[in-house]
Amino acid sequence: MSSTNARPTVVVLGGGYSGIKIAKALDDVADVTLVAPSDAFTHNSAAWRALVEPEWLDRIFLPYDRLLHRGQFVRDQATAVDGRRVTLASGRELEPDHLILATGTSYPFPAKVAEPDTATAKARFRDAHRELLGADRVLVLGAGPAGLELAGEIKAFYPEKTVTVVGADDDVMPGPFDQALRDELRRQLDKLGVSLRLGSAVRSLPSAPPTARGEVTVTTEAGEELTADIWYQAFGVRPATDYLRGALAAARRPDGYVRVDEHLRVAGVDGVWAVGDLTDADRDGIGTAGAQAELVAANLRAAITGSGELTGYRPGPMAIAVPLGPDGGAGQLPGIDGIAGAEMIAGLKGRTMLVGPWAALFDAPGRA
Structure with missing residues (x-):
């Protein structure tokens, strides 16, 4: 995978709360590819309300094809990721300049849905x-x-x-x-x-x-x-990290969470970042995922544009x-x-x- 206009390539694996924020934030400075198996983002925080009042269903599913203006959405799923080399279920391979792991966690229905459409x-x-x-x-x-x-x-x-x-x-x-x-x-x-x-x-x-x-x-x-x-x-709750291989697998704890450094880079792997519920940086939650996404997006933007310095992540109150x-x-x-x-x-x-x-x-x- 290479850039066609000299802009660095960024692949975001996972279309949950942290993945969509990072993809959106970097859309103007990088060639962003968002990879997710479903056709729409699910606002899981409202899932219980949709169970008792189905009128909410039309509000909680948001199609990914409306997210990015310059980047692309690929409906697929990572089956093996070793370093920055990503193998998808379709057989397609990606090797971006920067890779963000944002596949989150699984949880029983209806708090989260596994259906791909x-x-x-x-x-x-x-x-x-x-x-x-x-x-x-x-x-x-x-x-x-x-x-x-x-x-x-x-x-x-x-x-x-x-x-x-x-x-x-x-x-x-x-x-x-x-x-x-x-x-x-x-x-x-x-x-x-x-x-x-x-x-x-x-x-x-x-x-x-x-x-x-x-x-x-x-x-x-x-x-x-x-x-x-x-x-x-x-x-x-179960971290969705079974697809990690090689050095990335070595950064995976026995409980499935991924070890990251203070900047949310995967420990021991160059060019790979992890955000949200799958990391060991903080407790799970939408607010935490959003804060981590903003920090990684700002750090990558600084690296891409050559302005600013990396900021470390600190858990909030x-x-x-x-x-x-x-x-x-x-x-x-x-x-x-x-x-x-x-x-x-x-x-x-x-x-x-x-x-x-x-x-x-x-x-x-x-x-x-």
């Missing part, structure tokens, strides 16, 4: 919505941010349904969060009527497939038997917003003393699901 993905969402409508008792396995948000969405839109959340830890939201955040989320969940079963994992997953109606029975390690008509898996339906939720935000309550989270995310800023990247009018 928009029509199929939307159909799966609509099928899952119909299955939810026919279920009276809902079981959510996982009491982290995703599980709590899902439970809140279902109870907010369908208050007559019984919703139970099971978590292995003694409290909700395990991780580096203030206890006040956990307390406020539990208070609001209780007000919504969500039942929490904490401190005991299930012995095994249900035999019925997730998101489909069926006879659901689980037993916790404490011996409690729980039954439901449908269940959802709200755990199981904790930032999380957990909506519980359009009008509820709580968060922990920089610059806010204490916990952000329902009104602030509803205005920030709960009512808009942050669609607008991402739609703007794609020049997609009417989607905000």
